Amino acid sequence: MKLTNNKIVQLLNIKYPILEGGMAWVGTAKLAAAVSNAGGLGTIGSGNMDASLLKKQIDTIKQLTDKPYAVNVIMLNPHIDEVIDLIINEKVPVAILGAGNSSKYIPKLKDNGITTLAVVSSENLALRLENAGADAIIGEGMECGGHIGDVTTMVLVRKLASILSVPVIAAGGIADGPGALAAFVLGAEAIQMGTRFIATYECEAHETYKRKILEAGIRDTIITGQKMGHPARIIKTPFGKKIAKLESSSPEEAEEALVGSLMKAFVYGDEEHGSFMAGQSVGLINEIKSVKEVIDDIMSYLEKNQIVESETR
Incomplete structure (x- = not known):
């Protein structure tokens, strides 16, 4: 072609x-x-x-x-x-x-x-x-x-x-x-x-964001927001696991925690409060180019x- x-x-x-x-x-x-x-x-x-x-x-x-x-x-x-x-x-x-x-x-x-x-x-x-x-x-x-x-x-x-x-x-x-x-x-x-x-x-993402992509495997993402009607795939972190649990016990609290979480990941590389959105292809990426x-x-x-x-x- x-x-x-x-x-x-x-x-x-x-x-x-x-x-x-x-x-x-x-x-x-x-x-x-x-x-x-x-x-x-x-x-x-x-x-x-x-x-x-x-x-x-x-x-x-x-x-x-x-x-x-x-x-x-x-x-x-x-x-x-x-x-x-x-x-x-x-x-x-x-x-x-x-x-x-x-x-x-x-x-x-x-x-x-x-x-x-x-x-x-x-x-x-x-x-x-x-x-x-x-x-x-x-x-x-x-x-x-x-x-x-x-x-x-x-x-x-x-x-x-x-x-x-x-x-x-x-x-x-x-x-x-x-x-x-x-x-x-x-x-x-x-x-x-x-x-x-x-x-x-x-890419202007925080270096922590890029590092997480390089370190992740193909199973190192998690889906948050499913029970709230807007599922999103992010890199698996303690924050992501916390959100997944809150979705069942306290959806309102989960929603509140997600507000601004992508910004916190992108700008600050905040691993405690940030959503590092990424696809399963993270497991295929091993270097910055x-x-x-x-x-x-x-x-x-x-x-x-x-x-x-x-x-x-």
Whole structure:
């Protein structure tokens, strides 16, 4: 396959079919710019940002790259309407909508010339968002970090590729060339990675966060929030185990403890009160690399295995 013929490369006007996952706090403008400059699609994770905070991130990425980039928007953001308006006003090249049914916002973004992708964890929502006008669907398996569904990447991506007309992007559990190769064999046109990009020099996460990723094995994550209706995968820590217990005995206390816990992990590396969100792919990551090295390694593997044609980088 020639990369110039790849549907996601064409759609997003990028060099390689690799996207950065939309990680709240972790997905800063600096990291997103590094991904875009290395040939992928960098993504600012807007999380619960209001428009003023997101505007600063957008201003920063415009200074750091002239390549396409995306803003990830979660349906749980209380400021979502003003964030959508800002994306339109700032002419952000790509919007990635996730964590819920985004069909309400897709037509508005599309009508204003914004390429719009949607993250799903089920085939029913995928079909609904395709009908709403999504340009591509990101199938995110339960191996991923952060908020998760209940279907594996291998099953979800294969199903989506067999029923959708728009391109499918595989996410969840992918951190290297073999994982990317598997995604393409399943029918994906591109991959999305989050956890792998945390363990890079350009990521601004606390060094403790990165160290925990390097030290973790494939079974060293835990799911919190299941009984509260918003399951999220984090690295297993005493804090995570405490939350899991509180969910049964005192859900209110568990909710209160989770507020700001990702920030505490990202900014301070706080092991007692922080949620170190990461996918099961932590067990595949054993060194810090530059963003460019991560992307080049994957593309070299895909070329070696004849998924894409070899080219000079």
